[in-house]
Amino acid sequence: MTLRNDIEITPELVASHGLKPDEYQKILDLIGREPTYTELGIFSAMWNEHCSYKSSKKWLRTLPTKGPRVIQGPGENAGVVDIGDGQAVVFKMESHNHPSFIEPYQGAATGVGGILRDVFTMGARPIAAMNALRFGEPDHEKTRHLVSGVVAGVGGYGNSFGVPTVGGEVQFDARYNGNILVNAFAAGLADTDKIFLSEAKGVGLPVVYLGAKTGRDGVGGATMASAEFGDDIEEKRPTVQVGDPFTEKRLLEACLELMATGAVIAIQDMGAAGLTCSAVEMGAKGDLGIELNLDAVPVREERMTPYEMMLSESQERMLMVLHPEKEAQARAVFEKWELDFATVGKTTDDLRFRVLFQGEEVANLPIKELGDEAPEYDRPWVEPTIPAPLDQTALEPKDIAAALLALLGSANNSSRRWVYEQYDTLIQGNSLQTPGGDSGVVRVEGHPTKALAFSSDVNPRYCEADPFEGGKQAVAECWRNLIATGAEPLAATDNLNFGNPERPEIMGQIVFAIKGIGEACSALDFPIVSGNVSLYNETNGRGILPTPTIAGVGLIPDYAKMARNRFVADGEAIVLVGAPDGWGTHLGQSAYLRDVIGRREGTAPHVDLDHEKTVGHFVLSLIRGGQVTSVHDLSDGGLALGLAEMAIKGNIGAVIGTPPSEAIAAFFGEDQGRYLVTLPASEVEAVLANAPVSAIRIGTTGGDGLKLGTTDPISIKELRDAYEGWFPAFMGATIN
Amino acid sequence: MKSAVVVFPGLNRDRDMIAALTKIGGKAPAVVWHQETELPDVDLIVIPGGFSYGDYLRCGAIAARSPMMDIIRERADKGVKVLGVCNGFQILTEAGLLPGALMRNASLKFVCREVELEIANANTPFSNQYSDGQVIRCPVAHHDGNFFTDTETLASIEGNGQVIFRYTPETNPNGSINNIAGITNARGNVLGMMPHPENLIEPEHGGTDGRGIFAGLLA
Numbered sequence: 001m002t003l004r005n006d007i008e009i010t011p012e013l014v015a016s017h018g019l020k021p022d023e024y025q026k027i028l029d030l031i032g033r034e035p036t037y038t039e040l041g042i043f044s045a046m047w048n049e050h051c052s053y054k055s056s057k058k059w060l061r062t063l064p065t066k067g068p069r070v071i072q073g074p075g076e077n078a079g080v081v082d083i084g085d086g087q088a089v090v091f092k093m094e095s096h097n098h099p100s101f102i103e104p105y106q107g108a109a110t111g112v113g114g115i116l117r118d119v120f121t122m123g124a125r126p127i128a129a130m131n132a133l134r135f136g137e138p139d140h141e142k143t144r145h146l147v148s149g150v151v152a153g154v155g156g157y158g159n160s161f162g163v164p165t166v167g168g169e170v171q172f173d174a175r176y177n178g179n180i181l182v183n184a185f186a187a188g189l190a191d192t193d194k195i196f197l198s199e200a201k202g203v204g205l206p207v208v209y210l211g212a213k214t215g216r217d218g219v220g221g222a223t224m225a226s227a228e229f230g231d232d233i234e235e236k237r238p239t240v241q242v243g244d245p246f247t248e249k250r251l252l253e254a255c256l257e258l259m260a261t262g263a264v265i266a267i268q269d270m271g272a273a274g275l276t277c278s279a280v281e282m283g284a285k286g287d288l289g290i291e292l293n294l295d296a297v298p299v300r301e302e303r304m305t306p307y308e309m310m311l312s313e314s315q316e317r318m319l320m321v322l323h324p325e326k327e328a329q330a331r332a333v334f335e336k337w338e339l340d341f342a343t344v345g346k347t348t349d350d351l352r353f354r355v356l357f358q359g360e361e362v363a364n365l366p367i368k369e370l371g372d373e374a375p376e377y378d379r380p381w382v383e384p385t386i387p388a389p390l391d392q393t394a395l396e397p398k399d400i401a402a403a404l405l406a407l408l409g410s411a412n413n414s415s416r417r418w419v420y421e422q423y424d425t426l427i428q429g430n431s432l433q434t435p436g437g438d439s440g441v442v443r444v445e446g447h448p449t450k451a452l453a454f455s456s457d458v459n460p461r462y463c464e465a466d467p468f469e470g471g472k473q474a475v476a477e478c479w480r481n482l483i484a485t486g487a488e489p490l491a492a493t494d495n496l497n498f499g500n501p502e503r504p505e506i507m508g509q510i511v512f513a514i515k516g517i518g519e520a521c522s523a524l525d526f527p528i529v530s531g532n533v534s535l536y537n538e539t540n541g542r543g544i545l546p547t548p549t550i551a552g553v554g555l556i557p558d559y560a561k562m563a564r565n566r567f568v569a570d571g572e573a574i575v576l577v578g579a580p581d582g583w584g585t586h587l588g589q590s591a592y593l594r595d596v597i598g599r600r601e602g603t604a605p606h607v608d609l610d611h612e613k614t615v616g617h618f619v620l621s622l623i624r625g626g627q628v629t630s631v632h633d634l635s636d637g638g639l640a641l642g643l644a645e646m647a648i649k650g651n652i653g654a655v656i657g658t659p660p661s662e663a664i665a666a667f668f669g670e671d672q673g674r675y676l677v678t679l680p681a682s683e684v685e686a687v688l689a690n691a692p693v694s695a696i697r698i699g700t701t702g703g704d705g706l707k708l709g710t711t712d713p714i715s716i717k718e719l720r721d722a723y724e725g726w727f728p729a730f731m732g733a734t735i736n
Numbered sequence: 737m738k739s740a741v742v743v744f745p746g747l748n749r750d751r752d753m754i755a756a757l758t759k760i761g762g763k764a765p766a767v768v769w770h771q772e773t774e775l776p777d778v779d780l781i782v783i784p785g786g787f788s789y790g791d792y793l794r795c796g797a798i799a800a801r802s803p804m805m806d807i808i809r810e811r812a813d814k815g816v817k818v819l820g821v822c823n824g825f826q827i828l829t830e831a832g833l834l835p836g837a838l839m840r841n842a843s844l845k846f847v848c849r850e851v852e853l854e855i856a857n858a859n860t861p862f863s864n865q866y867s868d869g870q871v872i873r874c875p876v877a878h879h880d881g882n883f884f885t886d887t888e889t890l891a892s893i894e895g896n897g898q899v900i901f902r903y904t905p906e907t908n909p910n911g912s913i914n915n916i917a918g919i920t921n922a923r924g925n926v927l928g929m930m931p932h933p934e935n936l937i938e939p940e941h942g943g944t945d946g947r948g949i950f951a952g953l954l955a
Contacts, residue, residue, distance in 0.1 A: 246790025
């Protein structure tokens with residue numbers, strides 16, 4: 001078999017498609033001839049890291065993905081988890097790192113668009129979004145530009161689409177100077193008996209293209225996203241797609257309306273590698289071939305080549321396999337919403353992926369090998385080196401109050417209000433907790449008492465020092481944040497951001513982080529149901545901090561008993577739950593060390609998963625029993641930061657006793673598995689009598705200042721000014 | 737009291753508005769798609785918030801020129817009450833049913849936060865559950881809420897009592913002239929406002945200050 005090919009396949013052309021010589025040899029062996037230019041593009045799109053997970057698959061398989069509530073684990077557009085009453089929550093997190101660095105507004109906007117599409121492709125109406133954003137150091141020349149563009153892009157898309165952004169993270173570190181991270185999360189609600197999958201079924205059925213027209217934007221985007229950045233970064237801007245939330249909103253409504261008619265057999269959104277990836281996945285999963293006729297593809301530019309059509313990453317497009325007898329009904333729905341609808345192909349029984357253009361075959365490839373049987377690597381890795389423990393006795397003494405104010409007013413621990421006020425946090429009218437709480441919480445519309453909690457977490461400093469403990473900690477902190485609102489943690493999605501996996505030390509970070517995540521998820525009954533891997537996050541050979549973001553979902557059966565992280569009344573007892581005798585002990589890799597005294601040393605804190613689980617379940621029982629008036633998890637910044645946040649948010653002060661051990665470690669140590677709770681002073685004894693873990697009363701709420709041990713009290717105004725001041729001052733500052 | 741919610745493509749607070757009208761009025765409003773050629777016989781027409789046609793030209797400009805707006809204009813001329821919230825307000829100004837224009841926020845950024853509204857005129861069907869000078873809480877969520885008119889129009893709407901809601905000076909989120917948050921037409925039967933009272937009607941929203949607007953209209 002030979003196919004006409006007008007463009008010579010040279011080693012340079014192969015290399016520019018991100019394919020290594022051995023991978024190209026695999027292609028030659030597989031098809032027994034030289035590929036056409038279009039076919040080379042298709043292989044490049046399907047076998048790149050972004051679409052194939054070729055470096056990480058071996059390790060991802062070790063993650064726990066099952067549980068009594070899991071309806072759909074990884075492998076589909078999003079994970080699906082049962083929340084009872086015939087309903088399910090559908091969610092996933094995905095990165096858009098490379099595009100957002102090149103073109104922050106559109107990169108972030110289309111990241112949000114892509115994840116929303118993943119969720120409604122499954123038949124779910126999106127009800128909540130979050131974003132985990134990581135930027136370079138604040139003083140870096142590009143940081144303000146990137147922050148401003150990414151935040152506007154996230155808001156621009158999500159606000160217009162109409163989904164509340166209820167949580168997220170924003171962090172700064174020099175290690176992201178040349179490679180920021182934009183991880184977008186979305187969750188939706190669906191009926192458990194109306195979940196739609198991408199697996200095509202039936203031969204000779206119409207393959208239908210829906211949504212926006214195809215243009216040249218994003219051609220080669222997935223391949224770009226699987227490469228390191230060099231100094232030619234600016235030249236890559238044309239590979240970034242442009243978002244159109246107005247079309248996406250119509251696509252959502254049209255898809256849900258169409259799904260309700262029973263016309264849809266299989267559906268796949270066109271995300272990375274567009275038409276290629278969606279068609280191949282639908283066919284390969286269903287053990288079917290797919291034939292596409294590109295002459296029928298709606299295009300918005302003239303003279304598009306098959307190569308461009310197959311690799312375009314134009315947004316807001318869907319591919320479906322429909323029941324032929326309902327095609328007319330389906331067309332009417334899309335015409336109502338003024339969206340394109342075109343039958344562009346059919347399913348076949350030959351397991352081939354065939355692409356026709358102007359009467360000629362431009363690609364004819366084995367579909368399984370392109371899709372679910374793509375190459376896989378067991379890349380060499382080395383075990384990470386764990387740094388020496390921090391010598392805490394050698395730390396210079398520091399005034400606790402001054403240290404707390406410095407921490408509150410620092411880039412990484414200050415309020416994110418400047419960011420989240422640019423996001424619509426209230427739309428849909430179901431938001432019970434918006435950003436600033438331990439988790440975002442939205443009620444389940446139509447149910448009298450149920451709500452869902454969402455949190456996104458990872459501490460890249462810990463992951464750099466110890467990928468295994470850091471991976472565990474990311475899961476544990478997410479789980480803890482959900483518990484802190486009164487939610488039963490259900491399941492999580494992981495967004496694994498790392499450097500170049502071809503370097504054994506980076507591969508070692510990946511391997512150990514995944515091991516840690518797996519161990520924590522197993523211990524905490526918190527399966528991973530969807531995820532995304534973003535590798536090659538490097539610029540000029542320097543990798544980012546290993547950043548395996550974990551986003552979790554929890555269920556609150558009765559939101560009347562939901563907890564919040566703010567003091568609510570004067571004179572209540574403040575109890576530290578799950579802490580060691582000294583309250584806090586571990587300063588290695590802490591926020592105090594980095595943001596107050598400018599050092600990053602020591603080991604990451606150890607996560608004792610049995611302890612974590614016992615403490616969490618105890619705190620959850622206190623919340624469910626209505627025995628506590630507020631709850632806050634402790635993480636970055638330790639006890640002092642936790643107390644300050646509760647005081648600022650509640651506008652009520654507190655007096656805290658003198659810790660039984662060295663004050664800096666007690667107030668700023670980042671020991672894991674700890675919560676702060678408040679309750680009426682008269683009830684402390686009865687409530688805590690049977691506590692299965694340590695529960696130490698450390699102080700009392702009240703007054704208009706926070707007094708920590710022997711230090712002078714800090715007024716709430718002073719705390720708030722420090723906490724709220726950093727971000728607006730940073731973004732408002734002009735550069736001369 | 738019968739109501740209808742008109743939906744243009746790209747509006748996205750229609751569900752919030754329908755929920756508010758249903759929960760407060762006790763029955764669901766008619767939901768009218770913009771391509772329909774008739775509007776049911778109702779006492780209140782609501783244009784909810786969102787991004788009609790993506791706000792790609794000017795906010796509300798495309799929806800304002802649709803045939804559905806001609807139907808709404810006829811009803812308004814007959815005295816039917818019309819409420820436009822956020823994008824609905826922008827559509828009403830673009831359609832000429834209300835004076836003035838809504839410019840980009842002074843901060844140039846989208847803003848979603850709670851503000852305080854002072855009731856500047858409680859003697860309208862939209863505000864009669866409140867009292868003059870009363871201050872209520874209400875969320876905003878918009879990119880283009882910076883109300884502006886020429887001096888003459890401003891004097892006229894201020895003089896006629898057409899300014900119904902004003903941001904308290906400390907909480908004006910967008911730089912609007914005279915802190916204007918909501919106005920009516922001269923006849924007093926068409927109201928546009930940027931804030932979202934429909935998102936503050938239940939204890940779960942953190943308050944019920946927004947109920948009065950609907951309670952008065954649906955009484």
